[in-house]
Amino acid sequence: MGGPEIERLISLLSKLPGLGPRSARRAALALLRQPESRMRPLAQALEQAAQQVKTCSQCGNLDSTDPCAICSDPSRERDVICVVETVGDLWALERAGIFKGLYQVLGGVLSPLSGFGPDDLNIAPLFHRLETQEIREIILALGATVDGVTTLHWLYEKLQPWNVKITRVGQGIPMGGSLEVLDEGTLTAALIARRPA
């Protein structure tokens, strides 16, 4: 159709989450129309990111520095740690801009089905922090999935030996959400989590 270079580009693009074969072709065409202004810059951005970005040894975030910008920011509260599953979750919370403490990125959740066990969780730095620093609160911000809840309970038990406040994020109706379209689980959680109006 368009030579091996185009086929290879489409094949790599189609493996990105959110892109299928059809949208990968559209993306490839859009890039091919502007090789100098769009294609080369993207190639360079990918190469630079592959070179520069590393995993923060303290929290598991991705950044061009280790420790990451959050862990090394003196203005963040250092005695509150928010535990999240993925770097994507961390980014989402940072966009919300409400949390000013530190993070611990687990890199996944306990999942018997996919063979992701306790040893695969990135939690050693969290325990190291608990041993060496004064931690006031640990917020478990895990997804409301079966594996997320399993991991939450497992972590809760693991954290008991330390005299630290353990909280979990609230569950209920998402902002802008209409009750009509929500699933029964969310509605149940929202009713249980009701509070004075």
Add this chain to the structure above:
Amino acid sequence: MGGPEIERLISLLSKLPGLGPRSARRAALALLRQPESRMRPLAQALEQAAQQVKTCSQCGNLDSTDPCAICSDPSRERDVICVVETVGDLWALERAGIFKGLYQVLGGVLSPLSGFGPDDLNIAPLFHRLETQEIREIILALGATVDGVTTLHWLYEKLQPWNVKITRVGQGIPMGGSLEVLDEGTLTAALIARRPA
């Protein structure tokens, strides 16, 4: 959130068709997790495509050779030319595998609103082919949009001086389509294009 390299990568990815800010972040994260096995190969594929891929001077297709693989394929019928708007349309027809002739990629359609006029259409190679080779049929495979139909009529007039059969692709109900969800225009076209069962 994750350093300037990540921000830049997300910003470039989010400009691809089919990707918004949210899916660009997901794509960037997926790539960052596998810098060597996914990120670098994509960077290299983009760089290679930017270097190798050119526009075919005969038909307007994109390929690593000029003339493109279709124009230089001796097994294609050289006396039937299918006129399409974009390279994406050409690829779609090639996937269907039904057309065995040559193409002419216009690069767009006449659009008074966006200022795309007759001089912007890539049609000179088509007239050159009409002058120098024996052409039996020209198939106008343009989109069923206002601009597509305008371009079709304009081309039809332009092609009159040559003694060549001019056809246009059929209109009607798409394969697998249910009448219930189709718009009135398509239903009208399908009724007009009816034929013995």
